[in-house]
Amino acid sequence: MTAELVRGQNHPLSQVRLEIRISAGTPIVASATLGDENGKARGVEWVAHPGAPTLPGLEVSRQAAADHRLAVDLAAMPEAVHRVSVLLALPTAAVGGPPRFGAVAAPFVAVTGLDGSEVASYTITGLDAESAVVALELYRRQGAWKVRAVGQGYSGGLAELFADQGLPEAHHLAGGIHDAVARGLARSVPAPQRTADGDRTRQTAAPAPGPDQAGPAPQGAPGPVPPHSSSPYHPQGAQPGYPTGSSDPSAVTQPSAPAAGGPVNYTHPGRQTAAPPPPPPTAPPAPPGQPAQPVAGDATGWSMDERLYNQVWGMFEDLARTTAAYRSAVDFADSRMEKELDQALSDPRNRIGGSGDAAREAARTKHADLVDQARAALDRDLAQLTAEAEVVEPALPPAYARWDNPVWHAYRVPMEIPMAVRLGDLYLPESELLRIPMLVRLPLERGLWIDSGSSGSFDESYADAHALGHLAMTTAVALAARLLAVYPAGEFTVHVVDPAGSGAQALAPLVRSGVLAGPPALGAAGVTDVLTRLTQRVDLVQMALRGGAADSLPPGFDTAQQLLIVNDFPHGFDDRAVNQLRYLADEGPAVGVHLMMVADREEASAYGPLLDPLWRSLLRLTPLPDDHLADPWVGHAWTYESALVPPGSQVLQQVLTLVAAARTKYT
Secondary structure, three states: OOEEEOOOOEEEOOOOEEEEEEEEEEEEEEEEEEEOOOOOOOOHHHEEEOOEOEEOOEEOOOOOEEEEEEEEEHHHOOOOOOEEEEEEEOOHHHOOOOOOHHHOOOOEEEEEEOOOOEEEEEEOOOOOOOOEEEEEEEEEEOOEEEEEEEEEEEOOHHHHHHHHOOOOOHHHHHHHHHHHHHHHHHHHOOOOOEOOOOOEOOOOOOOOOOHHHOOOOOOOOOOOOOOOOOOOOOOOOOOOOOOOOOOOHHHOOOOOOOOOOOOOOOOOOOOOOOOOOOOOOOOOOOOOOOOOOOOOOOOOOOOHHHHHHHHHHHHHHHHHHHHHHHHHHHHHHHHHHHHHHHHHHOOHHHHOOOHHHHHHHHHHHHHHHHHHHHHHHHHHHHHHHHHHHHHHHHHOOOOOOOOOOHHHHHOOOOOOOOOEEEEEEEEOHHHOOOOEEEEEEOOOOOEEEEEOOOOOOOOHHHOOHHHHHHHHHHHHHHHHHHHHHHOOOOOEEEEEEOOOOOOHHHHHHHHHHOOOOOOOEOHHHHHHHHHHHHHHHHHHHHHHHHOOOHHHOOOOOOOOEEEEEEEEEOOOOOHHHHHHHHHHHHHOHHHOEEEEEEEOHHHHHHHHHHHHHHHHHEEEEOOOOEEEEEEOOOOEEEEEEEOOOOOOOOHHHHHHHHHHHHHHHHO
């Protein structure tokens, strides 16, 4: 099954002899660099390019072409090589003006076995003024090789790219490559004819029609694979797993942010096995110089739910990139002003009279101009993303929608499990009015921890610990109700452990509607009973799976996904119960048992470091907005806002009533 990567995602490689296939629809130059343990190329002899196409374990094309096949033998790589970067560049002789990827089709790159089976693929979107790009990299980590989608572009072309990789004489090397390509093009490509206005015509290969354009769907097309990075947008350990603390350090990447002036790209990657066709015309073209009008569901995918999921993920990427570009520009302006002030004041003659004041004023003026330009670019992109959010939000299905979305008024118990579920919203300080839905893939691969303790964004109205604990439990109930609502009847079961009974008021909607597997368990005896039954269930399913007898479970065995809500931890928990809880958190998700804890970590401090693995295994959510979700992709700290039911709304009770009725009919 092919892993369809997005920028920053990685995927393990089980083969060492590979082909890298490139399709661009226009002639491009394909080359590759080898990197040491620090990712740096040690010299020009570590670069494979059309003028020197062969290195140990690596061979690239000898000329520019629309399609390439690069041969890679990872077993033949020297021990000093820890990274192979695949580079794409537009040849200066193949275009009628300054080359840039924004004017051509998005390149498509696939890593395949020698038998042609795809291992991973990546469509490089979002490029504009760049004329060279690091498409992807194969890298060695702890003795194993992986592939990562990079997509880092350089407007300065190969020269800037090589300089960034630490190569000496980068400009000389880039010039030699373009000269070799120009000689090859002169031998194999007819000279383009000039039109009446002097522009050169370009011929590009017509992309094959996809399923959106009456073309045949690829056979065996896999489901969309989320980005495998430790990003808040995908908070699961084995996917765009969102929270902090990914178990795979190689998943943490920080690609350079695009230039501050780059436009937001509304075409987001999805299922693709060839160079992507242009999207179908779903909206009238925008006037010249105006941004494209956003359309809900314009991303790729076989269903509208998948299209919307990919579009929301693309919005998250766009907001991350444009904010990173703005912050980078402001940092540059600050450092430049500081440098200019130091230079001006280092001369004693400038410390008296008006020359020093003039130098300071000039530096501050330049700083203000740079910051204003960066802010204008950010505001432009935020306006585009806000317009897209205003179109996308009303079109979301119940699993992705806020509780105040009218789609819930037409809710019916689904027949199939959706791709993902909404846990809340994400935003950044520069864009507090723009909310990006936080979607988590289903089934859950990590437990959830609703933090009932005080957070960094402390609200004075919740100064009382009891009020904050009630809000945390209310958040947990809203999330549990959403999970019940998006699963088919009988395929999701909820258990509650509330030893002290402190969550009775918040749990009332679940109890009254009858959607729980049983009444909330009270006291230490209730804790022991529920934990024993669920740990035994995990053991039984694990044994059945390991023995290849998954169909031989006992009659009447509940095969539904199980969710355990734990309130007021560690009240009512002894050492044995704590160990059972840790066991469920570690082993449960793989066999359909999930954990949602409502707890204050400080209250559990008596257990010391024994509980640290438990907290790290859970995705921490807060009932109040808090910027605790780290994004190592570009270094942002995203503020999470929980998905609560609006005050006075009856939508939660209406939905739970329908779920309970469907559950009764199912049983």
